[in-house]
Amino acid sequence: MSIATVSRVQRGLHGVTPATRELVLDAIENLRYRPSSLARGLASRHHGATGIVFPDLSGPYYADVILGYEGEVVARGESLLILGTHEREESSELVLDLVGRVDGLLVMARTVPDDVVRALGRDGVPVVLLGRPPVGRIPAVRERSFESAVHLTEHLLHGHGHRRLVFIGDPSLSPDVAERWRGFADAHRRAGLEAPAPVLCRFREADGHDAALRALSEPARPSGLVCGNDEMAIGACGAAERLGLRVPADVAVTGWDDIPLARFLPSHLTTVRQPTRELGATAARLLFDLIGGSSLAESESLPTELVVRASCGCTRNDDSRHQEVAPT
Amino acid sequence: MSIATVSRVQRGLHGVTPATRELVLDAIENLRYRPSSLARGLASRHHGATGIVFPDLSGPYYADVILGYEGEVVARGESLLILGTHEREESSELVLDLVGRVDGLLVMARTVPDDVVRALGRDGVPVVLLGRPPVGRIPAVRERSFESAVHLTEHLLHGHGHRRLVFIGDPSLSPDVAERWRGFADAHRRAGLEAPAPVLCRFREADGHDAALRALSEPARPSGLVCGNDEMAIGACGAAERLGLRVPADVAVTGWDDIPLARFLPSHLTTVRQPTRELGATAARLLFDLIGGSSLAESESLPTELVVRASCGCTRNDDSRHQEVAPT
DNA sequence: TAGGCTCTTGTAAGCGCTTACACCAGACCC
DNA sequence: GGGTCTGGTGTAAGCGCTTACAAGAGCCTA
Numbered sequence: 048m049s050i051a052t053v054s055r056v057q058r059g060l061h062g063v064t065p066a067t068r069e070l071v072l073d074a075i076e077n078l079r080y081r082p083s084s085l086a087r088g089l090a091s092r093h094h095g096a097t098g099i100v101f102p103d104l105s106g107p108y109y110a111d112v113i114l115g116y117e118g119e120v121v122a123r124g125e126s127l128l129i130l131g132t133h134e135r136e137e138s139s140e141l142v143l144d145l146v147g148r149v150d151g152l153l154v155m156a157r158t159v160p161d162d163v164v165r166a167l168g169r170d171g172v173p174v175v176l177l178g179r180p181p182v183g184r185i186p187a188v189r190e191r192s193f194e195s196a197v198h199l200t201e202h203l204l205h206g207h208g209h210r211r212l213v214f215i216g217d218p219s220l221s222p223d224v225a226e227r228w229r230g231f232a233d234a235h236r237r238a239g240l241e242a243p244a245p246v247l248c249r250f251r252e253a254d255g256h257d258a259a260l261r262a263l264s265e266p267a268r269p270s271g272l273v274c275g276n277d278e279m280a281i282g283a284c285g286a287a288e289r290l291g292l293r294v295p296a297d298v299a300v301t302g303w304d305d306i307p308l309a310r311f312l313p314s315h316l317t318t319v320r321q322p323t324r325e326l327g328a329t330a331a332r333l334l335f336d337l338i339g340g341s342s343l344a345e346s347e348s349l350p351t352e353l354v355v356r357a358s359c360g361c362t363r364n365d366d367s368r369h370q371e372v373a374p375t
Numbered sequence: 376m377s378i379a380t381v382s383r384v385q386r387g388l389h390g391v392t393p394a395t396r397e398l399v400l401d402a403i404e405n406l407r408y409r410p411s412s413l414a415r416g417l418a419s420r421h422h423g424a425t426g427i428v429f430p431d432l433s434g435p436y437y438a439d440v441i442l443g444y445e446g447e448v449v450a451r452g453e454s455l456l457i458l459g460t461h462e463r464e465e466s467s468e469l470v471l472d473l474v475g476r477v478d479g480l481l482v483m484a485r486t487v488p489d490d491v492v493r494a495l496g497r498d499g500v501p502v503v504l505l506g507r508p509p510v511g512r513i514p515a516v517r518e519r520s521f522e523s524a525v526h527l528t529e530h531l532l533h534g535h536g537h538r539r540l541v542f543i544g545d546p547s548l549s550p551d552v553a554e555r556w557r558g559f560a561d562a563h564r565r566a567g568l569e570a571p572a573p574v575l576c577r578f579r580e581a582d583g584h585d586a587a588l589r590a591l592s593e594p595a596r597p598s599g600l601v602c603g604n605d606e607m608a609i610g611a612c613g614a615a616e617r618l619g620l621r622v623p624a625d626v627a628v629t630g631w632d633d634i635p636l637a638r639f640l641p642s643h644l645t646t647v648r649q650p651t652r653e654l655g656a657t658a659a660r661l662l663f664d665l666i667g668g669s670s671l672a673e674s675e676s677l678p679t680e681l682v683v684r685a686s687c688g689c690t691r692n693d694d695s696r697h698q699e700v701a702p703t
Numbered sequence: 704t705a706g707g708c709t710c711t712t713g714t715a716a717g718c719g720c721t722t723a724c725a726c727c728a729g730a731c732c733c
Numbered sequence: 734g735g736g737t738c739t740g741g742t743g744t745a746a747g748c749g750c751t752t753a754c755a756a757g758a759g760c761c762t763a
Contacts, residue, residue: 049713054751062711084476085422088751089413089718096456096476104438114432117459122471126476128424128454131445141449148412148424148454281639311609311639382721392741414719417748598756 098125113326173337195351197228216275259286264309277302315356424454433528443655501665507550522556522678544603572613587614605630645687
């Protein structure tokens with residue numbers, strides 16, 4: 048019984064007599080033989096693994112995306128390498144290293160600059176982006192942040208008659224936030240209004256708190272704060288409370304992401320739910336298409352869902368209405 | 376210039392003239408040469424990667440552990456493969472597959488049965504356990520759940536005079552919960568009381584809700600619910616509310632893990648904070664010791680911290696006292 | 704029955720590294 | 734000046750698979 052036959056049986060190739068196959072299978076069982084993934088990879092020149100590069104893992108967003116991705120990967124019998132960049136200096140170097148260990152890479156927002164992504168593309172590495180715009184021919188998966196931002200802003204503008212909304216968040220820090228800001232501004236424009244400049248801040252609760260404190264201390268106090276994510280919104284609610292303002296009576300607050308905590312704020316948070324798992328799963332499918340050689344892998348965008356609770360001024364505090372933002 | 380020299384330069388071995396080294400480095404730079412991790416691994420018979428097996432990624436606990444682990448791994452220039460078992464049938468098979476792609480494995484609670492772990496140990500695979508008891512000579516990293524359970528229960532028993540406490544959670548489902556239940560029971564014993572049987576339920580909010588509903592509907596209503604984790608505790612608070620009971624006036628509720636949401640319940644949750652990142656980092660160090668051949672890698676247990684807020688009956692609802700559970 | 708098929712199995716040449724060992728200069732000693 | 738070291742460099746044999754190709758067995762057709 049030769050090594051080639053074993054290899055053929057192992058990989059379920061045709062051209063092996065059932066009898067021999069049985070024999071080989073028995074031997075494998077008895078010897079508890081496990082093929083070396085390293086040797087196999089070297090000979091067949093693929094790793095049987097893909098990588099995912101994410102900025103961090105605080106909050107449920109990235110964890111959920113990874114979960115959606117992981118499901119698809121495991122279903123294909125592949126492995127998954129992860130790398131959190133955590134705004135490390137050497138992130139690009141780490142990614143370049145990672146790329147040597149996988150057949151393809153999912154690169155998420157706020158991890159490495161575009162030129163690193165471009166370099167990967169030039170080297171022929173299959174790459175899919177998530178939560179950031181496409182780069183050259185490299186496809187991206189995103190949720191419709193722009194559309195949901197328009198939708199949410201119009202809800203505030205027309206549904207509640209707000210006229211002094213302020214956007215909290217820094218569009219330059221993340222493509223998602225940029226899209227949300229763009230939608231916010233666009234909704235204003237469509238309504239014949241001008242959106243005030245965003246109050247810049249980073250992503251965490253404390254950042255939102257500080258930014259909201261600044262915004263709410265302006266002489267012309269905003270009547271609503273549209274925050275770039277739920278964490279900032281939570282901070283903003285805290286800031287309002289600290290200033291003796293009631294949410295939503297004195298100031299409306301909205302977020303993004305619908306993290307579990309959103310339902311537990313004193314005034315249940317109106318927010319936008321993202322199809323996090325589906326984003327991850329879609330990215331995986333796209334990446335495997337790319338690895339499989341399909342060159343027609345196109346960017347995709349997934350619908351989001353407006354979750355209307357109490358903090359926007361809609362009165363009920365427990366149940367929540369959901370509205371899907373239709374494809375455009 | 377021979378291939379061996381390049382290899383030597385690459386790996387920073389001594390015995391290369393500075394001049395040659397410079398030459399090789401230049402060539403590497405110019406040709407943008409990257410060594411094949413596959414070939415290198417095959418020849419040197421190690422993967423330069425470790426794996427982590429976790430049950431799921433909902434809630435911040437596992438994400439934080441992974442983060443702590445990841446930091447150590449990346450600092451060593453190694454890669455990290457992840458596998459979520461999600462109570463899949465084929466989990467053991469997947470783990471056995473994963474093990475062929477790494478130099479060592481961190482196996483967390485509720486993923487694969489002990490005999491799989493034992494089998495790995497027998498095959499000489501470096502394995503570290505987390506959140507589950509040691510198996511044979513395989514070391515485990517754990518937080519002092521037992522001790523903090525005693526501490527928490529005594530706080531309730533002696534600090535607040537409770538006499539009808541009920542434990543919510545199923546000790547058979549997770550080693551952590553088992554330890555907590557054991558501490559709960561032990562504290563009762565020390566106080567000359569008998570702990571009532573635990574109200575069995577799974578880990579999620581809804582499970583805690585149902586279990587608490589059952590417990591609180593008993594003729595002799597408990598005056599306090601000690602829940603196996605924060606999610607269950609949140610469910611329990613909901614159940615109390617639904618029954619028209621106030622927390623903590625009518626019933627005290629406590630959790631475990633100190634998830635972010637714990638601070639946002641109507642009555643801020645008294646809970647136990649775990650050193651999640653440190654757990655992950657410690658496990659990584661232990662695993663690398665093991666891989667490095669050190670056979671004196673011992674199980675470790677890390678201190679936890681009792682976070683006293685309002686839901687146990689201590690009145691203040693915003694600041695929180697922390698008490699570290701000292702090593703025993 | 705010889706020639707040509709098809710189908711199964713075996714052989715051996717890589718895949719791109721690491722590493723034991725051979726080799727070759729010099730430096731050094733007597 | 735020939736021998737012995739020493740340390741830098743090259744050679745080649747793996748590592749454990751995949752895979753092109755060769756070889757052999759069985760069957761059909763003329």
